[in-house]
Amino acid sequence: MTATLQLGIIVAYLFIALGVGLLAYRLTERTAEDFYLASRTFGTVVLLFTVFATLLSAFTFFGGPDTSYAFGPEWILVMGLMDGIIFAVLWYVVGYKQWLLGQRHGYVTLGEMLGDRFGSTGVRALVAVVSLFWLFPYVMLQQIGAGGALSALTGGAFPFWAGATLITAFMILYVVLAGMRGIAWTDTLQGAFMLVMVWAAALWVLLAVDGGLTTINAGLEATRPEFFALGSDFYTPANMLTFAISIAFGVAMFPQVNQRFFAASSETVLKRSFALWPVLVLLLFVPAFLLGTWATGLGLEADIAAGESILPVILGEYTPAWFAALVIAGAIAAMMSSSDSMLLSGSSYFTRDVYRPVIDDSLSERREDLLARAGVAVFATAALVASIWAEAGAFGADSVGSILVTIGDLAFGGFAQLALPVILALYWRRTTRGGILAGILVPQVVYVGFNFLPEVPLGPVTLFTDTYFGWGVSIYCMILGLLVTVVVSAVTARSPDEDTDLYFEGLSAD
Template sequence: MNAVAIQLSIIVGYLLVALAVGLVAYRLTDRTAEDFYLASRTLGTIVLLFTTFATLLSAFTFFAGPTIAYEQGPEWILVMGLMDGIIFAVLWYVIGYKQWLLGQRYGYVTLGEMLGDRFGSRWLRGLVAGVSLVWLFPYVMLQQVGAGTALEALTNGAISYAAGAGLITVFMILYVVAAGMRGVAWTDTLQGAFMLVTTWVALLWVLAAVGGPGVATDALAANSDTAGYLSLGGGVYTVPWILSTAITIGFGVAMFPQVNQRFFAAGSRTVIKRSLALWPILCVLLFVPSFMLGAWAAGLGVAMPDSGNILPAVLAEYTPVWFAALVIAGAMAAMMSSSDSMLLSGSSYITRDLYRPFVERDLSDRREDLLARGGVAAFATAAFVVSLFQPGTLFAIGEAAFSGFAQLALPVLLALYWRGTTRAGITVGILASQLFYGASLFLGFVPSSYAGWTAGLVGMGLGLFVTVTVSLVTSPAAAERRAIYFERPGAD
């Protein structure tokens, strides 16, 4: 059996397994919106940890991360594997634990719902949802683009880009509509374990083929193009850039809808605390081998393929066809494991924070459940249609989404921990930072960096300053519920 047949067999097998899991989950799912979105807030430590892990890190780890390490050096491990492993773990507790407590007490499902209730504003609720969807939409689309492109290349054009992207979209709609959070979390757990195992096997296989880590590292030093990779601070890795990137990614991750919503889904406070403690370890276990494969490939002289992804080339050079096919097919599955969670969260923001407050306030739970499943189909279909045109602007938004979501983080932190935050303060703070950061992306006269510090980090500082300043000079609105974030919740 050739490589193409092996890869297609693995992809089809994954689709069938995922669909089977979805059908089992559907039989165990209550027909309520809360169960569809949050699995009735019952996720345990392993499932919560691995569903967050697979949703967030899958396709990036297989493709973008090793390529960055190949082109710029292995310090990328510091940015993602260590700094963001730690930064996000801290935010998982500081933001996630507080959100979990509030969700248990008041039944919140989305970030916008939580903020809208505290500040007595459906417009703030809609603003948070709208901003989130702006950054989330291109991310879903990019997964479809990636899957369609990969299938087209995999089959040498037998499956066209449009047919491949359409096939993946139809499957995701069927699966997510049936499975909800419960099924998505189960398959993500399998996917996360798969990623860890195959990445470490790949690392050991390649190192055995080249003679060990010492030989691979010596090749980096001997290669004139990569000799600087063995010293810190080369190329793009300036202190301002490293800190800016690590901070915006770490804070942005905490605001990604598919990640943030999982804070509400934990089964207990113990689950939250164990998960945040294990997260940095999991990041290091995955990032170190995958990124080092990329860096070592540069020293060993592995040529970058036309796809722009170095990992497939490394595997093709040093591992058997069947194993390389297994890893790349797994990367395809990883794209889908990210997309299904994005579709689920996007649907909840549309249905819960836009439709419910502005169209049909007296929405029954059963009708909301049906609308939520329909929202998945609508969101996925819209992203697929746009992906057929592959507009450059949306690609730019997709690449910048981490910093875009990061603009929400500090106003949210203030709202959670500072009683003095007012409706006007948080609203203007979110708008100011989003407008500033958007201008830095699309308006040429607005700088994208300031003495090496990125506009994303500067925008976060602006949002913090505006939120505090406006809150200090404005009075709370009559509908605000200033005490609810500071009352002691009941038992677990």
């Protein structure tokens, strides 16, 4: 009964998304700029929620509550620092400047913006290729998650491959039709829905538990009294800061987020969203993550290591089946809303920054628009095939599949490596082409090396492990990227094709 209801809700969601897509399609101009950026027309609510839903959907419902369940609620502080403060500051430092440059010069992607400044197709293509390297497996993770969730929901009646294919097919259909405008509209509906659901769920549990918070806290006091105290073996300062810093910087460079910096309709929209970030983070994460911790206090159990999640358990225990079904189905739908944006951005990075400059420079607007839509379908299908192949454990899939999944897990740290060289390029006129190329390439290679090469003991130190002195290797790589960009820029000469004033002149308000 519950599974049928949940399936019904998911299918209903798919059709609503498709309907919104069709509505958006009618408003669409047939140009790449409209397809990718909705012609830079987003207002405050749509921009805020589309970034929010794109970013945080599946984690809010599953990963975050699970972490708070297993280790305590301090993850709320990590999210506050990460998304409420650091990301908001980057929203200004990176986002506002990108938006201004996009308005002046019509940029659609990060690579395009950097390529123009450094007079280099190589810089442009490098940014795109690095981004696609991390993005593709990350899309796979979403498909694997959604396919697995559908399969678990139906007790295996709906096999993994069928679930993943169904969801991917719907996504292709409405992304190809609707582009950025349709995605942003569904994101907005979904973001609002998520906020309401998460508060309703928290209040419902509080009211349903006999004695409310007092009972829950007494349970925590008895089983995990250390949850009340700030900090633990898991939540060390270095660990919390590593997560907050590398994910916040990574988020700003994730194609589907970074590209939205270009899509605001006005400066006012950027200002309002900037000021609203901390409040939105507060409203969403406090109730969602507390639910995880409360489940511990209520003595509920979920085998997180085996892929179970705590949220369905606590909802199943204290709320009616239809309500739990609505929240869980919403969470699965939310997973889709992250992937659709990634498909669109992935396609735009490929067509604009790799295909057009490297392969066919004479592409017309109309042709580029068609190519962009085809790119979405190709990108999604390729990721789907790779996901099914990896999950099926077919020939060679064990090693390659697990490597792809690991790349997806490391994606935030990988994208974070782009941030500091890009910020230097935006704010330091002396950055040279050689500097930015080395600053992007070196930390990527080192980051991948330290995560994939086998550990090598070298006297008192061990090479290629993933933390040193408690700090994640992504932080060290970020610092390395900063240093390499500065040093190589200092020792190399500016190329005559570079336009060093591009990011500085003519930006004053007009």
